[in-house]
Amino acid sequence: MLKYGGYCGRFLRVDLTAKKITTEELTEEFVKKYVGCNGFGAAILYNELPARIDPFSAANKVVVATGPLTGTVVPCTPKVGFFTKSPLTGGFMDSYAGGHFGAELKFAGFDGVIIEGASEAPTWLYIEDGQAELRDASKLWGLSVPETEAAVRRDLNNDAVHVASIGPAGEQLVRFSCVMVDMSHAAGRGGVGAVLGSKKLKAIAVYGRKNPIPVADPEAVLALAEKIYQHIQETPSLATGMPKYGTTGALKANQTSGILGTRNWQSETFEHASSIDGDACLRELFEKNLACFQCPLRCTHFSRIKEGKYAGTTTIGPQYETMYSLGSVCGLTDIKAVAKANEYCNAMGLDTISAGVTVAFAMELYERGILSYEELGGLDLTFGNDEGLLAALESIVARRGIYKLLGEGTKRAAEVLGRETYKYAINVKGLELAGHSVRGYKGMSLGYATSTRGGSHQDMRHIPERAGLFDRRDPSGKAQLNYDITSTTTIRDTLNYCAMIEDVVGRVGITEKHAEMVNAVTGLNLSVNEVQQLADRIWNLERAFNVREGMSRKDDVLPYRFMHEPIPEGPSEGMYCPPEELEKMKDELYEIRGWTRDGIPSRDKLLELGLDQVAEELWP
Numbered sequence: 001m002l003k004y005g006g007y008c009g010r011f012l013r014v015d016l017t018a019k020k021i022t023t024e025e026l027t028e029e030f031v032k033k034y035v036g037c038n039g040f041g042a043a044i045l046y047n048e049l050p051a052r053i054d055p056f057s058a059a060n061k062v063v064v065a066t067g068p069l070t071g072t073v074v075p076c077t078p079k080v081g082f083f084t085k086s087p088l089t090g091g092f093m094d095s096y097a098g099g100h101f102g103a104e105l106k107f108a109g110f111d112g113v114i115i116e117g118a119s120e121a122p123t124w125l126y127i128e129d130g131q132a133e134l135r136d137a138s139k140l141w142g143l144s145v146p147e148t149e150a151a152v153r154r155d156l157n158n159d160a161v162h163v164a165s166i167g168p169a170g171e172q173l174v175r176f177s178c179v180m181v182d183m184s185h186a187a188g189r190g191g192v193g194a195v196l197g198s199k200k201l202k203a204i205a206v207y208g209r210k211n212p213i214p215v216a217d218p219e220a221v222l223a224l225a226e227k228i229y230q231h232i233q234e235t236p237s238l239a240t241g242m243p244k245y246g247t248t249g250a251l252k253a254n255q256t257s258g259i260l261g262t263r264n265w266q267s268e269t270f271e272h273a274s275s276i277d278g279d280a281c282l283r284e285l286f287e288k289n290l291a292c293f294q295c296p297l298r299c300t301h302f303s304r305i306k307e308g309k310y311a312g313t314t315t316i317g318p319q320y321e322t323m324y325s326l327g328s329v330c331g332l333t334d335i336k337a338v339a340k341a342n343e344y345c346n347a348m349g350l351d352t353i354s355a356g357v358t359v360a361f362a363m364e365l366y367e368r369g370i371l372s373y374e375e376l377g378g379l380d381l382t383f384g385n386d387e388g389l390l391a392a393l394e395s396i397v398a399r400r401g402i403y404k405l406l407g408e409g410t411k412r413a414a415e416v417l418g419r420e421t422y423k424y425a426i427n428v429k430g431l432e433l434a435g436h437s438v439r440g441y442k443g444m445s446l447g448y449a450t451s452t453r454g455g456s457h458q459d460m461r462h463i464p465e466r467a468g469l470f471d472r473r474d475p476s477g478k479a480q481l482n483y484d485i486t487s488t489t490t491i492r493d494t495l496n497y498c499a500m501i502e503d504v505v506g507r508v509g510i511t512e513k514h515a516e517m518v519n520a521v522t523g524l525n526l527s528v529n530e531v532q533q534l535a536d537r538i539w540n541l542e543r544a545f546n547v548r549e550g551m552s553r554k555d556d557v558l559p560y561r562f563m564h565e566p567i568p569e570g571p572s573e574g575m576y577c578p579p580e581e582l583e584k585m586k587d588e589l590y591e592i593r594g595w596t597r598d599g600i601p602s603r604d605k606l607l608e609l610g611l612d613q614v615a616e617e618l619w620p
């Protein structure tokens with residue numbers, strides 16, 4: 001039995017080709033080296049995936065993993081990670097969902113699940129208290145996410161079961177399909193849902209009642225929980241702001257600073273922002289709060305539209321990212337229409353960020369006359385046309401006409417379309433950008449460009465720059481800031497606490513507080529330096545995965561628009577990130593990280609981090 005706290009001590013391995021399920025013990029060595037969720041996912045994928053496989057081949061795997069805090073009494077620690085080789089980026093992808101699934105998986109006796117191979121017929125996986133079995137999903141295939149969850153619960157005659165599932169988008173291999181957890185939380189980014197679709201795995205249901213999670217130092221864990229509750233009570237933006245607005249308040253803040261993605265980022269000031277902001281959500285949509293496991297913040301909003309043409313719509317959210325991607329970036333001026341599109345994406349299992357940014361790309365091509373009305377299948381994709389947006393989303397899921405290409409994401413679509421459409425494709429490494437400005441935050445310019453995942457806002461964080469702790473207009477010092485912030489977010493995703501409580505242990509740089517958190521739950525007794533090494537090890541391993549796939553400095557680039565077109569108006573007018581500025585920041589960052597000028601982790605750095613096998617492979 002594993003001597004460290006916070007773990008069940010074993011993973012499930014599910015071979016869909018052979019229909020074989022086994023359990024594997026976590027070894028002490030593995031736990032000490034990688035600690036949890038993000039570390040486990042990176043290590044398993046690096047070690048087990050051959051290089052350069054097709055993400056949709058049976059050789060790809062999906063790792064589902066929790067962290068040592070998951071399922072403990074520590075509040076705001078509900079996340080579960082999904083890891084795979086992304087069909088959008090071709091690189092390492094980690095995508096996280098809140099809710100109750102992660103805790104339930106541990107209560108059922110497992111720290112994670114490795115899904116490999118591919119089933120010939122649709123199937124779903126049921127896990128209950130140390131046991132697991134594959135079941136026939138032929139009657140679930142084609143169902144929406146809510147229908148799938150309802151059918152699974154009916155089949156089990158158990159409303160308390162927690163379900164992660166894909167919708168028709170994942171089945172149809174739309175490259176930005178997500179995994180929905182309990183209908184309310186998405187492991188949204190990078191196409192994990194499409195990989196599950198390629199394996200014909202429709203759902204994973206978990207139910208656990210027999211497995212309390214031991215922790216190394218119960219008193220220290222209780223003290224940690226108390227500290228987080230106290231921090232929440234003393235921080236009005238959390239204690240009252242989160243239940244009231246969740247993340248929706250960010251839209252007004254970004255509009256005020258002139259950094260709100262608008263009409264495919266042609267502008268960053270949206271003249272209709274007040275009609276789709278957090279107050280509009282409260283006024284037009286809000287019905288009640290929902291919470292993840294063990295979270296007092298209850299930032300998730302259940303919304304219902306009571307009147308108008310979208311009356312009857314019910315959805316979870318929209319949260320800020322969706323208000324941006326299905327709202328301002330598509331030019332929508334009606335929050336009810338944004339909620340309707342959100343409901344559709346959640347039901348179909350589409351990542352709202354990539355889906356909205358992809359439709360906005362098509363809208364710009366239409367308005368510029370690059371794509372005609374006929375080419376768009378008779379849809380009027382003028383910015384702001386909510387019915388056009390909804391019809392486009394529906395056509396993407398149906399893989400109809402040109403929308404089949406759009407379902408491949410903006411990078412591939414621009415490559416096929418030609419006609420300089422790459423100038424309007426808003427992605428990094430193929431992953432469409434989240435709603436925090438590349439041009440308006442120098443730290444985010446570098447962060448997006450060098451993120452392992454691509455256009456994700458969850459590695460580099462904009463919040464210290466937004467708070468004015470660092471000058472968002474000045475590129476100097478942003479390489480060090482990037483290193484310090486991505487170290488903390490790597491540890492966040494390894495222990496699995498929610499981004500909303502990053503402040504409790506600090507957002508910029510690994511400190512004693514991170515070490516205390518790790519040690520209280522696990523008993524690993526890591527020093528601050530060892531926690532920093534852990535963050536470096538995981539980040540370098542993810543980078544090495546991408547290097548093995550052929551990525552290097554040349555892939556650490558930003559969308560054309562952000563490197564060549566200054567923000568045209570508003571409080572951040574004139575800001576952008578010209579190529580020479582980005583290259584200079586990259587040089588500084590690579591040096592801090594111990595990488596070559598080409599962005600490859602050096603042999604010495606890999607050996608220093610105990611990644612000997614990786615060093616051999618990258619530097620034979």
Ligand code: SF4
Pocket residue numbers: 076077078098099242290291292295296297298299300498499500
């Ligand atoms: S703050 Fe929101 S997303 Fe984070 S754990 Fe709580 S309810 Fe979930």
